[in-house]
Amino acid sequence: MTKAELFSQIKKKSSFLCVGLDADINKIPKHLLKEKDPIFSFCKEIIEETADFAVAYKPNIAFFEALGTEGWETLQKVLELIPKEIFTIADAKRGDIGNTSKLYAKAFFEKMDFDSVTVAPYMGVDSVTPFLEFDEKWVILLALTSNAGSMDFQLIKDEQGKPLYQTVLEKSQSWGSDENMMYVVGATRGELIGEVRKVVPDHFFLVPGVGAQGGSLSEVAKYGMNSTCGLLVNSSRGIIYASEGTDFAKVARKESEKLQIEMKDLLEKYL
Numbered sequence: 001m002t003k004a005e006l007f008s009q010i011k012k013k014s015s016f017l018c019v020g021l022d023a024d025i026n027k028i029p030k031h032l033l034k035e036k037d038p039i040f041s042f043c044k045e046i047i048e049e050t051a052d053f054a055v056a057y058k059p060n061i062a063f064f065e066a067l068g069t070e071g072w073e074t075l076q077k078v079l080e081l082i083p084k085e086i087f088t089i090a091d092a093k094r095g096d097i098g099n100t101s102k103l104y105a106k107a108f109f110e111k112m113d114f115d116s117v118t119v120a121p122y123m124g125v126d127s128v129t130p131f132l133e134f135d136e137k138w139v140i141l142l143a144l145t146s147n148a149g150s151m152d153f154q155l156i157k158d159e160q161g162k163p164l165y166q167t168v169l170e171k172s173q174s175w176g177s178d179e180n181m182m183y184v185v186g187a188t189r190g191e192l193i194g195e196v197r198k199v200v201p202d203h204f205f206l207v208p209g210v211g212a213q214g215g216s217l218s219e220v221a222k223y224g225m226n227s228t229c230g231l232l233v234n235s236s237r238g239i240i241y242a243s244e245g246t247d248f249a250k251v252a253r254k255e256s257e258k259l260q261i262e263m264k265d266l267l268e269k270y271l
């Protein structure tokens with residue numbers, strides 16, 4: 001998918017919502033466990049009920065690969081369910097020496113037809129560029145993550161006082177462009193989102209951390225929105241586990257609609 005197509009979906013749906021498919025066999029409603037493929041049935045109902053409000057889906061690969069071969073098959077079936085106009089993110093956090101990264105890229109972009117994959121920047125240029133060699137596919141590079149441990153490395157300052165995440169942003173801009181690279185920026189980072197935006201004014205951010213992690217959607221928009229929106233805000237548990245009952249998909253619909261309504265207002269305010 002191109003950046004223009006993504007922006008067009010955002011405008012059409014008045015939404016920059018990414019629904020996270022963190023489909024945990026131990027958390028899905030119990031009545032689904034009698035199904036042949038409970039994770040597939042769960043994701044199917046979630047997608048059917050939230051697709052009106054979502055511009056992206058982000059299956060977190062861990063939840064599927066933890067189930068072994070069957071999990072990979074389920075992931076493929078789930079991916080095929082997602083309407084073509086909706087952006088797909090393989091949240092796999094890959095990255096290795098060049099020839100290995102090349103095969104990770106093939107796995108997510110050729111064997112499976114994801115639009116994007118999350119990649120860790122720690123191993124540098126040759127670990128990231130193999131993912132950038134595919135037309136209309138995206139790398140989403142970890143920059144400033146939402147977790148507490150992000151302080152261990154990402155916020156460490158060099159002698160000039162520049163934090164490491166900023167070096168990642170600056171250096172990686174020569175690897176790709178705002179047409180094939182996005183950055184992960186946690187919603188829990190408040191004003192720092194504005195600092196990231198100063199370094200990369202035109203790139204999209206994938207922003208996890210609203211909902212279960214407590215990040216503020218209005219702060220994300222205030223500090224992060226740009227002229228093409230520039231934001232895909234993810235919520236996983238806050239939507240998909242909002243109810244444990246047989247009404248889980250309907251409740252997920254309500255939760256995603258609530259976020260979409262807030263997003264509509266924010267788009268009107270800042271775009």
Ligand SMILES: O=c1ccn([C@@H]2O[C@H](COP(=O)(O)O)[C@@H](O)[C@H]2O)c(=O)[nH]1
Nearest residue numbers: 060145146147186208212213235236237
């Ligand atoms: O910095 C990061 C990067 C990735 N994630 C992932 O996003 C979702 C968040 O789930 P919630 O239930 O909405 O908290 C999950 O898949 C994480 O692995 C992140 O949280 N922070």
